Amino acid sequence: MTLPLPAGDFRAYLFDCDGTIVDSMPVHHRAWCAALGEWGCEFPEDLFYAWGGRPVADIVVDLNRRHGLTMPVEAVARRREDLFQELLPGVTAVPEVLAHIEHAHGRLPFAVVSGSTRESVTASLTALGLLDRFDTLVCAEDCARPKPDPEGYLLAARRLGVAPADCLVFEDTTLGVEAATAAGMPSVRVPTPHPHPQVLTAPLRPTDSRRSWSCGAWHALNAGFVKHHNCKIDGRGRGGRTRVGVSGVAVVGASAGRRCV
Numbered sequence: 001m002t003l004p005l006p007a008g009d010f011r012a013y014l015f016d017c018d019g020t021i022v023d024s025m026p027v028h029h030r031a032w033c034a035a036l037g038e039w040g041c042e043f044p045e046d047l048f049y050a051w052g053g054r055p056v057a058d059i060v061v062d063l064n065r066r067h068g069l070t071m072p073v074e075a076v077a078r079r080r081e082d083l084f085q086e087l088l089p090g091v092t093a094v095p096e097v098l099a100h101i102e103h104a105h106g107r108l109p110f111a112v113v114s115g116s117t118r119e120s121v122t123a124s125l126t127a128l129g130l131l132d133r134f135d136t137l138v139c140a141e142d143c144a145r146p147k148p149d150p151e152g153y154l155l156a157a158r159r160l161g162v163a164p165a166d167c168l169v170f171e172d173t174t175l176g177v178e179a180a181t182a183a184g185m186p187s188v189r190v191p192t193p194h195p196h197p198q199v200l201t202a203p204l205r206p207t208d209s210r211r212s213w214s215c216g217a218w219h220a221l222n223a224g225f226v227k228h229h230n231c232k233i234d235g236r237g238r239g240g241r242t243r244v245g246v247s248g249v250a251v252v253g254a255s256a257g258r259r260c261v
Contacts, residue, residue, distance in 0.1 A: 003096035006186050011166040013104060014156050014180075015097070015134075017114040019052065019172040020190045022124045023094050031084040036063065038079065039071045049192075053173035055115055055146045056080065085123060093128050097170055097190055105133050111156035113138045113169075113179075115146050135160060147175040150183035157183070 019025045029048045036043050041063055051059055060073045101110070110133055114121050118139040125131040136159045143152045157164045169180035169187035180187035 003100065003188065003190065005100070005168065005188055008168065008186060009166075010108065010168040010186075012109045012111065012157070012160045012162040012168070013100070013170065014111045014113050014153060014167050014185070015101075015170045016053075016172060016176050016190075017112050017121050017124060018116055019094070019192055020170050020176075021093060021097055021101070021112070021130065022128060023092050024088075024124055025049070025052070025192060027087045027091055028084060031080050031087055032059075034083050035076055035080040036071070039069060039076065041067055041069055041071060053115060053147050053175035055140070058146075081117065081120060084120060088123055088127050091124065091127055093130070094190060098130075100170070101130065101133055109135045109160045109162070111136045111138060111160055113152040113156050115140055115152075117141065147173070148178035148182060150179050153179055153183040153185055157185075 015021050017024075018028060029043070029045060032043050032048060043063065051062075056077045057073050060071055060076050063069070064071055104110075112121055112125070112134050114137070116124075116139060118137060118141055121137055121139050122131060125134065136156060138152045138156045138159070140146070142155060143149075145151045153167070153169060154164060157167050160167075164184040165186075167183075167185045169176070169183075169185045170190055171177050171180060171187050172190040172192060177187050177189060
C-alpha cells in the first residue's frame with residue numbers, strides 16, 4: 001500500500017518515530033505490560049493505543065489513579081525503557097513511510113519529532129539503519145511541553161531553517177496531528193498495521209460544513225484523505241497549484257479498518 005501525500009512543494013519532512021517510522025507500538029506495549037506487571041498493574045491494549053503519544057510520566061500517574069497504586073514514575077519509566085531495548089531487535093519500518101524516506105532522502109532535509117527519549121529514538125532508528133537519514137532529532141528531553149503542544153515541531157523547523165508551512169508532518173496519533181496543526185504545518189496520518197477497531201473512528205471528525213472545499217481538496221478526498229474538523233484550504237500553492245489545508249489529514253480508504261494511533 002502507498003501513502004498518498006497532500007499536494008504542495010514541501011521543503012522538509014518531519015516525522016514522529018514510534019508507529020510512524022518504526023513499527024514499534026506492539027513492542028512498546030509488551031515492554032509496558034512487563035514493566036507494569038512487576039508492580040501488579042495491567043495496561044489493556046485498547047487503552048494503550050487510545051493513549052498513544054502521551055508522555056510516560058502522565059501514563060504512570062493516570063494508571064496509579066485508576067488502580068489505586070503508588071508506582072514510582074521514574075522507576076517504571078526506566079524499567080519500561082530497559083525492557084523496550086531488550087525487545088527492540090527485530091522491529092521493522094512502516095513500509096509506507098519508509099518508501100517516502102527513501103524517495104526524498106538527499107532532496108529534502110528530515111527531522112524526527114518524538115515524545116520518546118533520545119535513547120529510545122536513537123536505538124530504534126539505529127536498529128533500522130536509518131539514523132543517518134535525519135538531520136536533527138527533537139526528543140522528549142528537548143521540549144518543556146509535549147504534543148499536542150507545537151513546541152517540538154516548531155523547534156525542528158527552526159533547526160532545519162524551514163518555515164512551518166513548508167514542512168510536511170508524518171504522524172500516527174491524534175495528539176501528533178494536533179501538534180502539527182498548532183504549528184501551522186500540514187500533516188498526513190499514518191495508518192498502523194495493527195487493527196484496533198474499537199477506537200478506529202475516534203480521530204476522524206465530521207467535516208465542518210462552514211469551511212469551503214477546493215478542487216484540490218476533492219482530489220485529496222478521492223486519493224484517500226479526509227479533512228479533520230479544523231482543516232482549511234490555503235488557496236494557491238507554489239506554481240499555481242492548489243494546496244490542501246494546513247492541518248491534519250487522515251489517511252483512509254485502503255487503511256480503513258486499521259487503528260491510527
